[in-house]
Amino acid sequence: MAADVTPVPTRWVGPLRLSGDVTGEQKVPLATYETPLWPSVGRGARLSRLVDDGIRVTVVDERMTRSSLFIAQTAADAAAAARAIAARFDELAATVSARSRHARLIDVHTEIVGNLLFVRFALTTGDASGHNMATLAAEALMELVLAWHPELDYGSISGNYCSDKKATAVNGILGRGRNVVAEILVPEHLVHDQLRSTAARIVDLNVRKNLVGSTIAGALRSANAHYANMLLAFYLATGQDAANIVEGSQGISYAEVRGDGDLYFSCTLPNLIVGTVGNGKDLPFVDAVLEQLGCRAETEPGANARRLAALIAATVLCGELSLLAAQTNQGELMTSHLLLERRTAAGR
Incomplete structure (x- = not known):
């Protein structure tokens, strides 16, 4: 019943x-x-x-974000990868546009903690709040980054630098x-x-x-x-x-x-x-x-x-x-x- x-x-x-x-x-x-x-x-x-x-x-x-986590061997490796990822923004953006009718990559921010590399992808998502759209885009972007940088390992599709449903400073500073x-x-x-x-x-x-x-x-x-x-x-x-x-x-x-x-x-x-x-x-x-x-x-x-x-x-x-x-x-x-x-x- x-x-x-x-x-x-x-x-x-x-x-x-x-x-x-x-x-x-x-x-x-x-x-x-x-x-x-x-x-x-x-x-x-x-x-x-x-x-x-x-x-x-x-x-x-307006933007929605997903932060992906990569694992490097050293902080130096993480920093080098971060610089290389930022330099290839246009290729990242093209990957998102090819996979989605509405999602568009507009920004990328990185943070390094020890040997951990956090990459925060920001996208516009049309009329959707964009949670799933940002996650799907991040999956494609992670595949691309890991192909570019075999020295990196997968950490998590979401590394909490997004930051979703938590009271943090990053959303107010960078936007979400x-x-x-x-x-x-x-x-x-x-x-x-x-x-x-x-x-x-x-x-x-x-x-x-x-x-x-x-x-x-x-x-x-x-x-x-x-x-x-x-x-x-x-x-x-x-x-x-x-x-x-x-x-x-x-x-x-x-x-x-x-x-x-x-x-x-x-x-x-x-x-x-x-x-x-x-x-x-x-x-x-x-x-x-x-x-x-x-x-x-x-x-x-x-x-x-x-x-x-x-x-x-x-x-x-x-x-x-x-x-x-x-x-x-x-x-x-x-x-x-x-x-x-x-x-x-x-x-x-």
Whole structure:
């Protein structure tokens, strides 16, 4: 007998008003058991509709990586091989293009530890998140490198310098996934009326909590309040690999007071690993959601995934700003949670 399946509670929030690389207004789906997340993101979405340009989103970069591990006899052998591999980039790129319709090699980085040679291949992968595409490319590239350098031995198809589903520095420095910045400029009166705070108080809290607090906690290239909440809810609603919120939630919230009390607020998410094709994306409910998000358009490869990443970053900004504003007022966060969760429970 098939087990009963209970879907994760899902609600469409918004719409969000967007400008930059994505324009217009768009509702977004959030699948979560943390029901206060819906009105919190909703408050940020409402604020975006009151601002002329809404939330401006910029897709800075996109790539997927796989790091292969080779074993040399000595560090000198590994270093020589690394130089030779870098010098033959065009041949590596041609090998990838010949094997795949969508994968394109764009960068190679090497690291040497003792006699171990780590080669990090970076590729664009169209509208796919690219995990499997990058692994298939790395297999072909490893075969080529081992043929060029019989002095090297196979170590592993993945040497953890990628780095997949782990909180590391390398992804933020060299890039993995879609790198997206979402930003908003909120006039002083809206900060007061909609967020019940001031720009100065939000800026101070962001420095003291997100920057200083995260630093003393030992955060790794990360300074935010709760990116993971919005990411998981969005990932579950759109058929993404939810484990990628590990590196996806590594991001930085930044705020400034501008003019006579206006608030500039931004969320930078350098490691958004998302796609609109691939595993899980053909499920009926996922397909319907992506269609409603405008991520099923027949356009250039990668455009749908970039749109999805931009929508996710804007959603993160809505929830992040709403939470920070609430925490500038003593007692507001807990009062809101209790009120919203009791209301939800009473409605069941």
